[in-house]
Amino acid sequence: MSPAAAQQQPETGVAGAAETLGIQPEAAPEPWQPLADKGIKLRLDYTGQAATNVSGGIRKDAAFAGQLLWGADFDMEKIAGIDGGALHFAMTQRHGKSLSRIAIGNNTSVQEIYGTQNTHLALLTWEQKLLDDKLMIEAGRTSANIAFLTSPIYCNFQSNSACGNPTFVFKTSNFTFWPASSWGARAKGWFNDRVFAHVGVYEVNPDRKRRGDHGFNFGIKNATGVIVPYEIGYSTTFANDRLPRNYIIGGWFDRGDYSDPLRDEAGGLAVLTNRPYATRHGRSGVYFRFDQMITRPDPRSERGLTLFGVAMFGTSGRLVEKSFFELGLLQTGTFPGRDKDTLGFVINDQRFSDLALENIRAARVSAGGSPDLPRHQIMMELAYGAQLSPAIRISPNLQYIINPDQTSVPFRTRDIKDAFVLGFKFTIDAPTLLAGRR
Template sequence: MRAALGGLTMAAVMGLASPASAQVVQNPTALSQFGNDLLNDGIFLRGHYVGEFAANPSGGNSQSARYAGQVDIGADFDMGKIAGLGNSAIHLTFSDRHGQNLAATNIGNSVSVQEVYGGGQTYRLTELTWDQAILDDHVEFLVGRTDAPGDFAASSFYCNFQTNSTCGNSSLFGQDNSLNYFPVGVWGGRVTVKPTPNLYGQIGAYEQDPSQGAESTHGFDFGVDRATGYVIPVEFGYQTTFASDAYPRHYKVGAFYDSGDYNDPFFDVTHNSAALTGLAHAQHSGRTSVYGLFDQMIWKPDAAAQRGLYVFGGVTAGTDSAQTADFFLQGGLLDKGPWAGRENDTIGFVVTDLHFGNRSQAFLRDSRVAAGGSATTQNPNEVMMEVNYGAQITPWLRVVPNLQYIVNPDNLPEPSQRSNIPDTFVVGLKFAIGLPELFGLPTKNYNH
């Protein structure tokens, strides 16, 4: 059912496809037999730990090293087995994030180089949803405490990387929408229609509540009195698998409508420069972002192989001059199983370009003037790159050393800086531990 973290095995968390059937442990220990018994009764336990280290030996505002981590634990309850309610499930996820953000503390960039940082560095209830498929799985709906970016404008390719410019969604959404991202859950849901195995369309509606991401909240406040609006995403896609295509692919187009109020990047309430007057920014209401994304296998070592080279990319754009960023471009390559015998390893490269609008650039210029600097203009193209190798060390441990580079860090966290931030080189290390695999528990993927 759900193609987000809540229902996936450790391999899928790191961007590797996994089968949609239960994998019962053979020759089980007492603990794994307990897991088998639960799975046979319709209860699947899951959990992961993801850690990300990052250091900038050159560039940024200062040199340092930071670590951020995330643990999530949860369960999926097969309500067909438990209560005879057809093809349905309850997803329950708790998470805890901890650590520091190198981009904010030392680089000065608004887009992080550790994608597990954010959403409040604390424990929280992340997901509590009802997931129901009907009409022979042609229609599925999910509703409850959840997040929109887990189901829209997402791809299993993106979180093979540590950079938050692409994992888990386009970084333009962080500039031009007030979305609540994993691990922050809000009231919402979606309906997905699949007329054929290859075609789908889906629409959702989600509460907009920035307060849910505060460290003082833990996901248990179910009230809606602090909601600031709503987000409506829509997406249409075409997708294939090895069962129907020798070179599997995904193509998708969609849009997000955000009903909430937001600040003009440049103008104040008197339609002058907010950076120079110090007055409150002018307010706008309602904004839209559109996107088109794809990935496709383009090479494999032989006709029967299910490993090979994929290309992926896309464009995301804001539709109004008052939005912070104009557009976002991304492209990359991912080699799954680069050598025989290393089918679960990957080699990845991604490059992104986040282009800021004229009003955002003018605000940074005037902020420097107000701080006593020169009226220099920030380059509007923030380019972020990563190259990495993902090594599946054991069934439960995956390690991804990576190198990242940021051209034209955006200065948005500290707009009063008097000069541009130097281009930044980052050395990173991401690792993921699958808790079911570590303890010999059965695994399952609820992804339809």
């Protein structure tokens, strides 16, 4: 994958577990790659996420969700002599249940891996590097969230409020997500080794999110428009900075259809009239995100503490949420001899719009409930990532949700109780596992 694509989250990209869960490549044995000499790099990994709410939510329960990913990267210079060319392919098989859906009642999952629960074509793109690798263009069947608004830091956590991408963008736009691929293209240019500009365009098509879609329908029938994410940033690595950092400003123009949060086509309260919510067109938003390593005791090691944060705002359209703020810390290298382990804490705040609150309030009052609703949902997580071997990583985690939103159960007559969740996440990278058995 290109450097930009390789910064995707652990559960959703074609990158293997060694790249996606913060495992440094130099710590792992050379993965088993029988076709490497021919320019083909194989991918096969499995991610599982379990969760149980020991208190709070609608009822106590437990759920497991998992993803099997397989694919390959084709170096077209080795295969066909095309300098700077590469073909990327990946499929997923997702299964299991969402604890948030069955027991907590909020619309932000405590298991990031949940969604598009079938066998799906997730990635089929051509990547072309130009101008001595200063310009990268990628196009094909893909999704916006593996290239924009993502960082390898985020999926040291399990909650979908942080892992993958800041959840706000999916609540307030048609930002396309892994593995529900559609047509898309992006270009990323580096002005020097630290400053870049990045822009993309992705098909908005509700068919791609339907349960029966498997990603192999390449037509654009029923597409309603496109979404255009963009960003400019300052980015360094251990290769050119003692304390690596990323500072990125960006946003999106969503030129696709979406459902009004409150009204039906006749102007009534859709939740009460039982008519479809009105179709609207066009939204936009902006964001600022950063991560900054703040301690690195040994310049020969990547151990250290990193601070990261996100601020997001909707700028047009009739939105469910108005703003999102996130702040977290991640320590890489914990106890002696545990250089690849991580300990992290993240907290974020989703602020709901007047429209979203009015929708729930109308339903709740009609059922005899109180009109008083919390405006903010706060989610937090404490997670430890243990690198058991170069191929296997586990991450037990504790999550707490203050004011779980009621959007999935609007006729509930009282607030959902704050939820305390125990989570457990693991990833197995098969090529690296097989390398250790040769």
